[in-house]
Structure formats: C-alpha cells, structure tokens
Amino acid sequence: MDLIPAWLDGVLQPVEKLAVHQRGLRHKAISVFVLCGDAVLIQQRAAEKYHTPGLWANTCCTHPHWGEDDLGCANRRLEQELGIKGLDLRAVGEVEYRADVGGGLIEHELVQVFTAQTAQSLPTALNPEEVQAARWVPLTDLMAEIAADPAPFTPWLRIYLDQHRTQIFGTTAQL
Secondary structure, three states: OOEEEEEEOOEEEEEEHHHHHHHOOEEEEEEEEEEEOOEEEEEEEOOOOOOOOOOEEOOEEEOOOOOOOHHHHHHHHHHHHHOOOOOOOEEEEEEEEEEEEEOOEEEEEEEEEEEEEOOOOOOOOOOOOOEEEEEEEEHHHHHHHHHHOOOOEOHHHHHHHHHOHHHHHOHHHOO
C-alpha cells in the first residue's frame, strides 16, 4: 500500500494514494522541471498509469512517501522514472492546485517545485512502467502546443504554465 501525506480534518496523515485521489484530499506532491536554457524536458506518461495515461507532463512529478523529504523524493523519482541522477535541484517554491484528472479522480496538491539546468545531452533511461516518451521543447513552443490543443497535456502542466510560469521559470518566461 502506497501511503502519501494528506490532510484529514486539518491534520497531515498517511493515507493510501488511490483513496486520496478518489476523495480529492489535499496532499503533498513534488514537481521537477529539468531545463536546458529555454527548453524543458517533458515526459509522456505510460499508457498503464491509473490516471492521465499517455498525457504529456513536466519532467517528473509524484507524491513523497510518508516521512520522506521533498528533495529526496524529487531525486528518487527522477532516477526511477527517467534514470536521471546527480542534478543540482533548486527549490522554486510551493504551488497549490485542484484538478479533475478523469475517472472520478481529483488531484488537490500542495506541490514543492524544483528546477535544474543541464545539457540536452543528459543521459536518460526511461522506465516503461512510468514513462513512454520524453522530449525537449522550448517553453514558448510548449505553450503554443498547449494553446492549440490542450488535450494531450496533463491538467497540472497546463495549470503550471498558465498560473505559475514566472515562479517556475523566472521572469524570462513572461510572454
């Protein structure tokens, strides 16, 4: 059973992950954006994921295990999902959002967001249970793709770029 930190009656408690999403409970999460200049590494979620399968998302996102620190979680999931190790992750703040992710499931996340700069030659090893594809895309192109057809992208990626772009990417992300 995968227990994640969620708030029940105002108290942070370990709750089973699927139950958190079924009940739309506010819970802790992390999101990572790996960057190379103005390009961001995005991933296409595996087709077998229990929600938002096959949709494009930011580099990495997950929920910390109960008792796990946010930075450790971010590094763990980068390695588990994409085979990426050794990046200098920088915390860029906290974001809260609530989104229907389909199938009667709700993400209501309090997210610690991390970024890292690297080269596009960064070696990756995609875990097919988590990720079916990854690609580098300039931020402006990604925003244009989402504006033209939002359906292939996760709700949280759309929210991040629409509402929290400057916080995540800095003032150069102002369009």
